[in-house]
Amino acid sequence: MQRQKIEMNLLSTCLPKSSPKRNNQSDTMCTQKPTTRLMVVKMVQVRMRTPILRGDGIMYKGQKFYNGISFKECVTDYALLTSSNLKQYRYDRDAIRFKCIGAKGKCGWQVYAPSLGDDPFWRITLYKDKHICIPNGECAMFSVPVIARIFLDKIREEPEYYMLAKMEKIEMEMWKISVTRPQCQASRRKALGWISSEYDTQFTHLRDYGAEIMESNPGSVVDIDTVKNDVGEDVFNQFYVLRKTWKASCRPLIGVDGCFLKVKIKGQLLAALGRDADNAIYPIAWSVVQVENTDKWQWFVNRLKIDLDLGDGDGYIIMSDRQKGLIKAIELELPKVEHRKCVRHIYGNLKKIHPSKKLLKKYLWDLAWSYNTTEYYQNLERIHAYDSKVHEDVMKTKPKTWCRAFHKLDNYCEDVENNSIESFNNTINKAREKPFVAMLEMVRKIAMVRIAKRRNVSKKSVISDRIPTECFKKIHHFRQITDRFL
Numbered sequence: 428m429q430r431q432k433i434e435m436n437l438l439s440t441c442l443p444k445s446s447p448k449r450n451n452q453s454d455t456m457c458t459q460k461p462t463t464r465l466m467v468v469k470m471v472q473v474r475m476r477t478p479i480l481r482g483d484g485i486m487y488k489g490q491k492f493y494n495g496i497s498f499k500e501c502v503t504d505y506a507l508l509t510s511s512n513l514k515q516y517r518y519d520r521d522a523i524r525f526k527c528i529g530a531k532g533k534c535g536w537q538v539y540a541p542s543l544g545d546d547p548f549w550r551i552t553l554y555k556d557k558h559i560c561i562p563n564g565e566c567a568m569f570s571v572p573v574i575a576r577i578f579l580d581k582i583r584e585e586p587e588y589y590m591l592a593k594m595e596k597i598e599m600e601m602w603k604i605s606v607t608r609p610q611c612q613a614s615r616r617k618a619l620g621w622i623s624s625e626y627d628t629q630f631t632h633l634r635d636y637g638a639e640i641m642e643s644n645p646g647s648v649v650d651i652d653t654v655k656n657d658v659g660e661d662v663f664n665q666f667y668v669l670r671k672t673w674k675a676s677c678r679p680l681i682g683v684d685g686c687f688l689k690v691k692i693k694g695q696l697l698a699a700l701g702r703d704a705d706n707a708i709y710p711i712a713w714s715v716v717q718v719e720n721t722d723k724w725q726w727f728v729n730r731l732k733i734d735l736d737l738g739d740g741d742g743y744i745i746m747s748d749r750q751k752g753l754i755k756a757i758e759l760e761l762p763k764v765e766h767r768k769c770v771r772h773i774y775g776n777l778k779k780i781h782p783s784k785k786l787l788k789k790y791l792w793d794l795a796w797s798y799n800t801t802e803y804y805q806n807l808e809r810i811h812a813y814d815s816k817v818h819e820d821v822m823k824t825k826p827k828t829w830c831r832a833f834h835k836l837d838n839y840c841e842d843v844e845n846n847s848i849e850s851f852n853n854t855i856n857k858a859r860e861k862p863f864v865a866m867l868e869m870v871r872k873i874a875m876v877r878i879a880k881r882r883n884v885s886k887k888s889v890i891s892d893r894i895p896t897e898c899f900k901k902i903h904h905f906r907q908i909t910d911r912f913l
């Protein structure tokens with residue numbers, strides 16, 4: 428609930444209106460600020476981090492706000508912008524006052540906003556905007572909750588980066604405000620507490636979210652599983668969404684992989700992706716589990732098996748990395764499936780063992796693409812001649828499980844790598860930083876947009892509605908080759 432309030436607050440900071448003329452002292456301060464701010468932005472960009480975004484802190488008499496929190500946020504922005512030593516003087520449910528306590532309490536700056544009568548808005552009814560003080564880095568209004576709110580989103584994104592010293596440094600460099608280490612410590616703890624309660628709140632909405640998906644997306648399957656914690660409460664265990672449309676329209680190949688979730692949601696996102704007739708990515712199912720192990724993989728593969736009616740796996744292909752839990756789960760659930768291992772992962776592992784072997788990549792991919800067993804043994808021999816230790820390590824990866832020469836006939840897809848799932852993981856990268864339900868919703872939207880786009884492409888198929896674009900390109904390519912021999 429706390430987080431929802433904060434989001435509302437940030438969304439509704441204040442209602443825009445033409446900005447008032449500012450006094451000279453404020454203008455002087457503004458000319459100093461951008462330089463500092465640009466430096467910080469530049470520093471952040473180098474590290475590929477987004478800057479902390481705040482409002483402009485502009486205030487004027489008559490300005491209205493959706494609530495008291497929005498007003499306080501605006502005053503916080505003003506304090507950050509001007510480095511003024513503001514202090515809150517009234518905490519009533521329907522009125523808030525801030526004064527500047529600089530110049531030994533003689534500075535006359537103050538702002539007062541009440542919520543009057545039936546008016547749903549809070550309005551500034553008193554605003555004395557002249558300072559006689561000189562900022563000295565102190566700011567009384569910077570209590571623990573205020574600092575926590577400033578850093579909340581950043582701590583959610585990168586909790587290990589926004590540690591105490593970093594928070595202290597940003598406060599000073601960006602806003603010229605001095606905060607103590609214990610203040611930062613308490614603020615960080617508070618922000619983490621908010622994030623934690625937000626996590627719990629999200630789970631309480633999970634069942635509603637699941638029901639909504641089922642209702643608005645016919646052909647979907649949703650499964651939410653909870654377990655009892657030490658005090659007998661239901662807590663999240665796993666969540667699963669599947670779209671049944673895959674079987675009717677796609678190739679019988681499923682790529683599976685897991686990726687870590689970021690921030691507070693400690694867990695893994697497991698995904699299963701198919702290929703449509705045009706060999707493009709088709710999201711089938713995704714799931715969130717607390718840990719990635721054999722049991723969780725078996726649960727996920729079992730759900731795919733039941734919901735997609737895969738039987739013992741005969742006639743289907745699974746593509747994945749060489750994750751032990753996953754391999755075991757597939758053996759148990761789909762014993763007759765053709766399980767291809769992704770050569771990209773194999774190469775990644777071998778490269779770590781043999782970093783100086785420049786030809787490893789070429790030889791390994793040549794081996795993976797071997798068209799028949801003769802070519803396979805020739806390519807293997809070439810690797811042996813190149814380096815016997817590399818050959819030994821290649822053999823340990825069971826190359827017949829990732830080489831094209833050993834694909835079953837009628838496999839409908841000759842891929843030797845699981846690149847579609849890597850690409851999908853990249854597209855949902857931003858979603859993985861979000862709170863739980865928001866993350867699931869973003870993944871769902873990305874999946875649905877992708878499916879809709881592919882449907883449009885297939886409708887515009889070049890030759891007819893029976894031959895997809897990529898297939899047509901291949902046919903055209905082979906036709907050009909054969910023409911040369913005629």
Ligand SMILES: [Zn+2]
Pocket residue numbers: 511512527528529530534535536557558559560561
């Ligand atoms: Zn002042």
